[in-house]
Amino acid sequence: MRYQVLIVDDEQDLAKMTAEYFQMFDVSTAVVGSAAECYDFLAANEAELILLDINLGDGSGFTVCRKLREEYSLPILFISARQSDDDVLAALTIGGDDYIKKPYSLSVLLAKVKVNLKRVGELREAQAAEREASRAAAGGRSGQNGGSGTAVAPAGSGEPGTVPEIAIDPATMSAIRRGERIPLKAKEFALLRCLYEHKNTIVTKENLFAEVWGDAFYGDGTLNVHIRKLREKLEDDPNSPKLIKTVWGTGYLLEIAE
Secondary structure, three states, X not given: OEEEEEEEOXXXXXXXXXXXXXXXXXXXXXXXXXXXXXXXHHHHOEEEEEEEOOXXXXXXXXXXXXXXXXXXXXXXEEEEOOOOHHHHHHXXXXXXXXXXXXOOOHHHHHHHHHHHHHHHHHHHHHXXXXXXXXXXXXXXXXXXXXXXXXXXXXXXXXXXXXXXOOEEEOOOOEEEEOOEEEEOOHHHHHHHHHHHHOOOOOEEHHHXXXXXXXXXXXXXXXXXXXXXXXXXXXXOOOOOOOOEXXXXXXXXXXXXXX
16 A cells, blocks of 8 residues: 555554544554564555654664665655754764654644655656656657667667667666666665766765765665675676676776767
8 A cells, every 4th residue: 555654653652643633634644663564564565755763662763764765765754852963963864854853743743744745746747757758759769760669768878769788767767778677776776876977987985975875874885785786687797797897995887888
């Protein structure tokens, strides 16, 4: 099922009261009380926005946020009784979109949620329009070519009518390799996009962390795992990469023939 809001909070009475209030204003809302329940919920359902507490019975909301950011680009709003500026800074630095301190006003919280949901809706509409425009353009070129079925490269990926060795398609958050569309997770796509925008140039680890993760809480292990996942999806032989090359001690390079 699809919900507009998922509340992840072990204060169940407060969470359920918040959910009931949102439902009064036609904002579909689900409630879970732990990190494990959050992961299980998202494996079986969809949510457009998450309200996330920091102190959970089985872990930290910070850890949950980091893990979710590896796969999802949906808004994450922290709701917490922790008042320190350090907590607020940490929450926003690791990928939180807002920080609401408890006790909160239900009406103010709802207003913040609606603003973010509106942005999600506008982004979805823009992506749908972009995909429709791409399909229309592809159909037009197909007709001009007599229906030959020639593949069309995404914008910025090479000459029109060609199939580049690799290209990216922001509208569908995917890579295109030899005409095959390869869906990517949010962080995988962000990493590939960064490398693609600087193709045939070394991108340092520091720049990748800054552009893709935007914080200093991650280490080389996180970057290495995501590079490995990209290689498994894009390389003929991930153990002997030809596209995404390691520049030892410095960073990575996406090598594409001009």
